[in-house]
Amino acid sequence: MCALCYCSLGFAQTTPKISSAVDTTFIKIGDQLKFKVTVEVDSTDMVIFPEGQTFSPLETVEAFATDTTRKKDRITLLKTYALTQFDSGSYKLPAQRIDINGKGYFTDSLLINVATVPVDTMAQKMYDIKPLIQVEKTNPGWWKILLVILAVLALAAALLYWFVFRKKPLTNAEKEALLPPYDRALLELKKLDNSKYLIQDEYKQYYSELTDIVRSYLEEDANVSAMESTTDELIDKLELLKDAGELELDKDTINQFKNILRTADLVKFAKSKPPTNVALQDRKVVEHIVVKTHEAIPEPTLEELMAQEEYQNELARKREKKKWVIAGTTAIGLLLIAGIALIGYYGPVKVWDTISGHPSKLLLDNEWVASSYGYPPISLESPEVLVRQEVEIPAEAKANIKDLQTFLFREDKSFLTLATTSTTFTQPVEPDFEKTIDQLLRNFEAKGAKNIITKQEEFVTVSGVKGLKTYGSAKFKVPDSEELVKGKYAILSFGGKGFQQQVLLTWEDGDTYAEEIFNRVLSTVEVKTEV
Template sequence: MTIIKDQIKNNSNTLLKTMCALVCLFLGSFISYSQNKPKITADIDTTTIRIGEQIKYTILVDADSTAQVIFPEDQTFSPLEMVEALEIDTTKYKDRITLQRAYALTQFDSGAYTIPRQRIDVNGQAFFTDSLRVNVGTVKVDTFAQKMYDIKPLIEVQKPSTFPWLLVSIIVVSLLLVVFLIYWFILRKKPLTEQEKIALLPPYDRALIELKKLENSKYIIQDEYKEYYSELTTIVRSYLEEDVKISALESTTDQLISKLEMLKDAGQLKLDNDTISQFKRVLQTADLVKFAKKKPETSIAEQDRMAIAQIVEKTHEALPEPTEEELLKNEEYLEEQARKKEKKKWIIAIATFVGALLIATGVLVKVYGFKTVKDTALGHPVKELLESDWVQSSYGYPPIHIETPKVLVRQTVDLPEEAKTVIKELQLFTYNSNNTLFAVSVSSSTFANPETDPDFNQVAEQVLQKLEASGAKNITTKQEEFTTFISESKGLKIYGSGKFKTPKSDELVNGEYALICFGGKGFQQQILITYLADDIYAKEIAERIFNSIEVKEDKTE
């Protein structure tokens, strides 16, 4: 009997220990979960304000230090307006982190308002704050203490453009400056310098002027005979090369004299022997000065210069008069040279301008991207829609509040007889681009039976059938829940891609579509958007339209 009691006692102890272990394990898991689960609170500094005053709305998040937290960013506090979102204040303690962010809110109409629940994402999971009530009171005005004035008329405010006008203006001004510099330094006919004027003279006149300048030089005074004779021989050799048409600059003294004698013997140059001998003597003296460093008398240097001047004159007189044909060829040659020079100027000017234009275009492409620059310069119909003045309106009943680039136009819909037994009324509003695949349609319908629930899958099937009937092929379908941005109304988003026909062509192009469905007892609502798959502007428009959607969740006004 004692053995049995001991056994029962042991079993009881074992069971008790097991229960304690399970309880500890459960409590440990619960405590661990409670510690890891983020704590989110929201508070306001006051519940009563006057019109135009601001409320400080604070969101406090206590989470794990590794958590990724996303706070509200846009106007999600409607009907109150967010004035400012302050920086996030972060506090860390061990493995926990506390994030605090404050928002300045206001309202300019009196009444009682509810700040809607705000969504905070922690590691991709959505958490919501509690809604808060705020009373906005009017400001009492003493009409006897101050004057009353008439209401000022409305002032039209131009919508700020997204086009980079400042950068483009700077680039345009820079290009105009480049054009001016091109004109001033390249294309403009500048006044000739003294040297350029001398260079345009005939060889004979130019040689005499250069000999006169040599006479007034200081070479002899400074005993620079080598430079003196070098310039003296260069003047006469250049003249002979240009006027007599012989290679004088590269010839030695003996070679040059031989060439002159050959021309004399051939009757092409009527020079006497004394002139040629005198020329040979001057050249030999110049060779001795330049290569043997001989220093002649000053009087001899002067005589040699005068002798060269006489040689130039006699050579010029000895040359036969040019024929009319030679003069014409020379004139044509000069005109051709002038044309080449002018052409060279224009080539340099155009190349400079094109280079500056390419640099400016490169800067724009670097800052804004090639596609944006191309579409801005050449125009893009959907980009123009994105940058136009958008319209915010309500369509159909129950109403769909939506913002679109253009006003949606009401369409007449003829329902088949069999459909009239199900649908009491169908209202359709559309916008279709004439140039691209971009289109928006909004429809709202009520059922004949007020208790009928909407069938979103059937709606999606009907829409896809209409797309296929219009020529679309290879349509893919995906589904996900859709929540409106402000009121958080729930709906279904059906989207995908396929091959679609554009308005002005039967050719199939890659496109995308998105169908948003809402509904309730006795009614349903749809928003359908189609656009080209690679159209970044259409995707931005679609995203903006989706964020603006608001619907009534019942048929009551």
């Protein structure tokens, strides 16, 4: 059976009617009570109910949707709030302002009693707080850069393999080019047999290819410069080689070759047209000359064979070196392209800071942690988990401070500090922000800070909770040094009767990544009193 306290403010029919009620005035710690506000107004009136933590020292758990009932030209609005408290005692539920057409109307204040919950320590064992667990750090920003680099290298390796190192199947022309000069000459003569030059009366083309085959063979296999020589010059060279004993050709073979060359000259330059049987016989004579020349070439000596092998090995080494030069150039080119693309997209400073491991950027790119700290709790996101600090309440402050909980994260390399402090007082009094902020600034000075500049403005969280933002700049002392570094700081202060919550941030001036961290932390700060 729950008690119901009820209060009402009544006016004429055309004026608003406001009433408020709670379903109980007695709860246990952590239990919830329902606070209901009923407003009867004209259908054209604008009504604004209270939002956020306006019920302090009681805490808002949930604000339910407004229930609307219409009767002719009047409407009745019912707004329900779930409230709780986690400390025992008697608490005053303050009067709540209801805005109707810009004019404020107030509900009555009520007294709520919160009782403790007895704990049977004999029936349930008590355990110590578990120690902190070290969690391995992650750098999500690095794996993106690494993924891009690996993708570029994989692409470079694939291209190099496909165009440089892959053994490609040889074409027929490439296979023929690899044949020895003698075999290649015989193969080309057989191809000439299958041609249609003689059938189509293309004697000039026929004799040009016939003489080119034998000239090319002599140049490659007999080392005679035959392609650019005239008929008489070529015959003279063959006779000189014969007389010197370097080419063992008989006189008849040389004369036959001389006759074929002269016939070819007449066909090409004088447009002569020998009988078909003569052309076919000349083709057989050329094959005979190739065979005789091949037989007449002396066998290479051992020194010549070794020199030729060394030459081939040198060619192979040059080809292999060329492949690696192409591979290295391609890889460097792709890396340069990837680097230029990254610099063009992110900017040179950000790319360099990523490669060099800028401490603030590592924190910004880290996997952030969302958590609540202290009681009353302060919720925010941070690059690292804030660690509880053992803070002893001064003897002179114990009469006013019931509990003090501080959590801290500090990165000395980037001079970044993030801390939260939740304070509960022994009496339900309003916090003195100015006094606390003055104490924090004196702590800065005690640690060597100079030239502290202070500004103040209102700060509102995303959920609409209002607080005080104190910010400015100073010259902070570098740890373990006498050097001073210009930095910035910000202090967010919230609170109500019996408690105070503060968030402190400091960072180096000009550190753009630290500025981004600061803005992201501020965008996630929420002061809630739910456990």
